[in-house]
Amino acid sequence: MISSVMKASLYSQYGPPSVLRLEDLPVPVPSDSEILVHVHATTVNRTDCAMLRAKPWIMRLFTGLLRPQKPILGTDFAGIVVGMGNSVTGFGLGDKVFGFDDSGLSSHAQFLSISVNKAIGHIPEGVSFEHAAASLEGVHYAFNFMNKVNLTKGQKMLVNGATGAIGSALVQLLMNKGLQVSAVGNTKNIDVLKKMGVEKVIDYTAEDFTQLNETFDYIFDAVGKSTFARCKHLLSKNGVYISSELGPLMQNPFLALLTSFSKGRRVIFPVPTRPKETLQMTQKELQTRVFTPLIDRVYTYNEIDKAFAYVETGEKSGNVLIDWAEAPSG
Numbered sequence: 001m002i003s004s005v006m007k008a009s010l011y012s013q014y015g016p017p018s019v020l021r022l023e024d025l026p027v028p029v030p031s032d033s034e035i036l037v038h039v040h041a042t043t044v045n046r047t048d049c050a051m052l053r054a055k056p057w058i059m060r061l062f063t064g065l066l067r068p069q070k071p072i073l074g075t076d077f078a079g080i081v082v083g084m085g086n087s088v089t090g091f092g093l094g095d096k097v098f099g100f101d102d103s104g105l106s107s108h109a110q111f112l113s114i115s116v117n118k119a120i121g122h123i124p125e126g127v128s129f130e131h132a133a134a135s136l137e138g139v140h141y142a143f144n145f146m147n148k149v150n151l152t153k154g155q156k157m158l159v160n161g162a163t164g165a166i167g168s169a170l171v172q173l174l175m176n177k178g179l180q181v182s183a184v185g186n187t188k189n190i191d192v193l194k195k196m197g198v199e200k201v202i203d204y205t206a207e208d209f210t211q212l213n214e215t216f217d218y219i220f221d222a223v224g225k226s227t228f229a230r231c232k233h234l235l236s237k238n239g240v241y242i243s244s245e246l247g248p249l250m251q252n253p254f255l256a257l258l259t260s261f262s263k264g265r266r267v268i269f270p271v272p273t274r275p276k277e278t279l280q281m282t283q284k285e286l287q288t289r290v291f292t293p294l295i296d297r298v299y300t301y302n303e304i305d306k307a308f309a310y311v312e313t314g315e316k317s318g319n320v321l322i323d324w325a326e327a328p329s330g
């Protein structure tokens, strides 16, 4: 028997994590084409943080000019189907499911209803809710980095920010494709990167990777702390620089446009698309155990403000999760 009331984390104004409030709300009623999911795990990710503060300002064009249009944050979830509309096929009560949408799913709540036409799917056998939720956002951006270029076995890559959610997914997916990966991370995570199988790990607290005396076919800046200008000399003749950030002067989209007309070194600014495809690939990667998400911390549902504060430091290793499974109803 599902309670009619649920706990959810809400915000009605942009600001720091202290604007978040835990409240009781009615459990959503699924429409004809929706399933109702009892959420067990969600992440707090950098997209959630950007939406919380509406930073960069341009976010407001999508999230609401003066105040947030959607009061509940959360772009991913893993949980159990507990209800469904009349026209739903392919899902049944009790199914373990996960899903992602970086425009927002309102998943920082005990229950959510979601259309079966969105990027959702079954969690592969033996994969926990935590692992499933932690395999969505980072992998989506990693796949989108990779899908924008023509990767071939043996090429040389450098991944900056290799211990973030995006970076840690990217490193694993690139290595699975037989690419030679050098990874830049912090001292505390050197062992984590070595355990992933990275041969060359650069500790950014001890060494500046831009001073390396070698060239790469691709530099993936998964933390946006470098620039094309600083990396250009490390790129091979037709090398490509890809960043997950706009750049300190918001230059990356313009550089991408500019360099697309030139022969030689290029910038690509990857606008992430096709989340359904990512989800299908993620299911395969998890099934075959070639990908294991990096999990840093798990917070309880009533510590969500603390989770946001930690993610905002920019120092998380991989993913930060919220456990909603134990939240009392109402």
Ligand SMILES: NC(=O)c1ccc[n+]([C@@H]2O[C@H](COP(=O)([O-])OP(=O)(O)OC[C@H]3O[C@@H](n4cnc5c(N)ncnc54)[C@H](OP(=O)(O)O)[C@@H]3O)[C@@H](O)[C@H]2O)c1
Binding pocket: 045, 046, 047, 138, 141, 160, 161, 162, 163, 164, 165, 166, 167, 184, 185, 186, 204, 222, 223, 224, 225, 244, 245, 272, 311, 314, 315, 316, 317, 318, 319
């Ligand atoms: N384009 C988009 O739509 C989009 C979407 C999501 C995220 N993003 C952006 O993509 C970036 C990565 O997101 P994420 O969730 O993967 O980030 P994250 O988990 O916050 O990770 C950043 C990682 O980079 C490491 N790091 C910090 N400074 C570094 C440096 N100077 N050199 C190398 N590594 C460094 C951090 O480790 P330590 O601090 O422990 O050293 C941390 O592990 C963020 O900047 C985020 O804003 C963009």
